[in-house]
Amino acid sequence: xxxxxxxxxxxxxxxxxxxxxxxxxxxxxxxxxxxxxxxxxxxxxxxxxxxxxxxxxxxxxxxxxxxxxxxxxxxxxxxxxxxxxxxxxxxxxxxxxxxxxxxxxxxxxxxxxxxxxxxxxxxxxxxxxxxxxxxxxxxxxxxxxxxxxxxxxxxxxxxxxxxxxxxxxxxxxxxxxxxxxxxxxxxxxxxxxxxxxxxxxxxxxxxxxxxxxxxxxxxxxxxxxxxxxxxxxxxxxxxxxxxxxxxxxxxxxxxxxxxxxxxxxxxxxxxxxxxxxxxxxxxxxx
Numbered sequence: 001x002x003x004x005x006x007x008x009x010x011x012x013x014x015x016x017x018x019x020x021x022x023x024x025x026x027x028x029x030x031x032x033x034x035x036x037x038x039x040x041x042x043x044x045x046x047x048x049x050x051x052x053x054x055x056x057x058x059x060x061x062x063x064x065x066x067x068x069x070x071x072x073x074x075x076x077x078x079x080x081x082x083x084x085x086x087x088x089x090x091x092x093x094x095x096x097x098x099x100x101x102x103x104x105x106x107x108x109x110x111x112x113x114x115x116x117x118x119x120x121x122x123x124x125x126x127x128x129x130x131x132x133x134x135x136x137x138x139x140x141x142x143x144x145x146x147x148x149x150x151x152x153x154x155x156x157x158x159x160x161x162x163x164x165x166x167x168x169x170x171x172x173x174x175x176x177x178x179x180x181x182x183x184x185x186x187x188x189x190x191x192x193x194x195x196x197x198x199x200x201x202x203x204x205x206x207x208x209x210x211x212x213x214x215x216x217x218x219x220x221x222x223x224x225x226x227x228x229x230x231x232x233x234x235x236x237x238x239x240x241x242x243x244x245x246x247x248x249x250x251x252x253x254x255x256x257x258x259x260x261x262x263x264x265x266x267x268x269x270x271x272x273x274x275x276x277x278x279x280x281x282x283x284x285x286x
Contacts, residue, residue: 050097051286052131052167053090054210056241058248060085060279062106064113068149070191070260070269077148079113081106083277085250087217087241089174089208090286091167096125096135098161098174102143110148117143121161132166141180141202150271151194152235152256154185154223156202170285172210179203182223187233189269192260197233200224212285215241233258243283250277 062083067076083104090097098121105114121139128134138160144153163176185197206219216238223233237254257270 050090050092052169052172053088053286054172054215054243054284055086055088055090055286056215056243056248056281056283057086058084058250058277058279058281058283060248060250060277062104062275062277064106064108064273064275066110066113066147066149066271066273068147068189068191068269068271070189071267073191075110075149075190077108077110079106079108079110079148081114083275083279085277087215087239089165089167089172089210091125091131091165094125094127095122096137096165097122098137098139098176108148113146113148115143115145117141117145119143121159123161125165131168132164134164135161135176137161137176141178147271147273149190150188150256152185152187152271154197154202155183156180156185157183159202170212172208174208175206177203177205185223187256187258187260189260189271192267192269195233195258195260197223210285213242213283215239215243231259246280247278248281248283250279251275252277 060083062081064079065076067074081104083102085102086100088099101118103116107113119141121137123135123137125133125135138158141156141159142154145151157180159178159180161176161178163174165174166172180202182197182200182202186194187197188194200223202221202223203225204219204221206217208217209215218238221235225232233256235254235256239250239252241248241250252275254273255270257268259266260269
């Protein structure tokens with residue numbers, strides 16, 4: 001019995017010594033041997049990955065100035081707050097997409113300001129060359145934005161886009177026209193009434209230019225195309241961003257004009273906005 005116990009103890013000691021001395025790279029690795037973790041690398045050209053294109057999402061501090069004019073009244077207000085904004089122009093074979101969203105909260109000398117919105121469309125692009133061709137997309141545009149002295153909102157569904165794009169890794173050009181029914185919407189300036197945009201059509205367009213590390217997006221819109229006592233609501237907006245490394249810096253300029261009912265009858269009402277954001281977040285030139 002003692003001989004048996006001694007033999008088992010010696011066998012166990014020999015086995016443990018062999019395991020400790022084993023080199024997994026040359027002698028294999030038993031099931032209990034720890035396997036070193038090898039991080040998975042996804043190639044930018046991997047199948048199923050959207051690209052080429054551009055994608056950015058930032059969380060920023062925002063500093064702004066707004067001015068409104070209606071009749072003989074002029075108002076201005078400065079403000080500050082936080083803003084999240086995303087922007088993407090991407091392709092996957094003959095599938096082409098454009099996406100932007102924003103969420104802003106802040107305030108200033110005229111009170112609260114903020115809003116949220118989305119503009120997204122996806123469609124088909126029959127390539128004429130390596131990276132360029134016409135496209136047709138369908139999507140949605142919706143936002144509600146409250147400035148300190150003006151407000152605007154719109155829900156456009158479905159939105160149709162037609163245009164032409166050229167997309168490479170560090171250079172992207174795109175121009176498109178868009179239209180669609182406005183299901184609901186409003187525009188108003190402090191000192192006048194609010195005009196409703198529901199039941200009308202929108203006609204607009206945009207131009208996008210990206211040359212790493214700078215992006216410029218300009219878009220124009222005209223809602224309520226039929227002539228009437230209040231006329232159309234027109235807007236123009238430009239977004240200029242330096243998107244390469246932290247921080248991401250963007251400058252946004254916009255203007256809206258329409259005819260609103262005032263104390264002295266129909267009056268031209270305009271609202272202008274200037275905002276600077278400085279933030280962090282990924283910016284990919286794919």
